[in-house]
Amino acid sequence: MTPxxxxxxLLLAGLAASGLALLxxxxxxxDVTLTDGRVLEVLGDTAAPAVSALALSGVVxxxxxxxxxxxxxxxxGILGSLIGFTIGFSAVLALLEPATASRALITEATxxxxxxxxxxxxxxxxxxxxxxxxxxxxxxxxxxxxLIAASARRWPGSTRRYNAVTVTREDGNPIDxxxxxxxxxxxxxxxxEGTRGAx
Numbered sequence: 001m002t003p004x005x006x007x008x009x010l011l012l013a014g015l016a017a018s019g020l021a022l023l024x025x026x027x028x029x030x031d032v033t034l035t036d037g038r039v040l041e042v043l044g045d046t047a048a049p050a051v052s053a054l055a056l057s058g059v060v061x062x063x064x065x066x067x068x069x070x071x072x073x074x075x076x077g078i079l080g081s082l083i084g085f086t087i088g089f090s091a092v093l094a095l096l097e098p099a100t101a102s103r104a105l106i107t108e109a110t111x112x113x114x115x116x117x118x119x120x121x122x123x124x125x126x127x128x129x130x131x132x133x134x135x136x137x138x139x140x141x142x143x144x145x146x147l148i149a150a151s152a153r154r155w156p157g158s159t160r161r162y163n164a165v166t167v168t169r170e171d172g173n174p175i176d177x178x179x180x181x182x183x184x185x186x187x188x189x190x191x192x193e194g195t196r197g198a199x
Contacts, residue, residue, distance in 0.1 A: 003151075003154045003155055006154065010148050010151070014065070014080060014145075014148070021134055022055035022059075026045070027133075028042065029043065029047045029048075029094065030047065030098045031128070032106065033122070034123065035122075040105055042101070042105055047102060048093070051087055051091065055137075058087075070152055070153045073153075077150075080145030083141060084139065084144070087134060087141060088137075088138025095131045095132070099122040102122075103118045
């Protein structure tokens with residue numbers, strides 16, 4: 001695979017993983033049944049609220065990678081892995097303790113506060129696939145980040161529009177030209193009088 005194609009594939013993979021995590025965050029993760037028979041639908045924004053900010057950070061990171069230099073690519077690749085790990089970790093915590101993760105919604109529905117009291121109100125929890133989708137998205141982002149950090153120096157440089165362009169005379173440099181203008185001389189080789197006549 002060519003360096004340019006590798007760069008494109010990794011950037012798209014990072015974008016896809018971040019988008020998948022954000023999508024999972026908007027979906028239902030649990031069905032929580034309470035002691036009074038009510039069933040609460042718990043979305044990812046309740047179960048793992050940090051996932052949305054982390055996923056958006058991943059999207060921004062991909063944009064920065066598109067124009068970053070080799071050193072910053074390595075740093076951003078490592079940062080991307082950390083973001084992916086945190087997404088996966090947040091989702092796993094919610095999946096291990098769904099009643100605790102659903103506490104805010106249960107308190108809103110019952111008026112009961114406190115972790116133990118809220119947990120005692122739950123009789124059953126059905127775990128839906130979207131929480132695991134968030135875990136997978138986090139793992140993918142970790143892998144993409146590692147690959148970016150490992151291959152960053154092979155990527156092609158940014159396009160010319162991102163590079164500063166300096167125009168110099170064949171026999172001079174920009175500092176000499178500015179000095180010439182300050183002294184009233186034409187750096188292109190003409191005379192001050194000729195310049196005035198042209199005006």
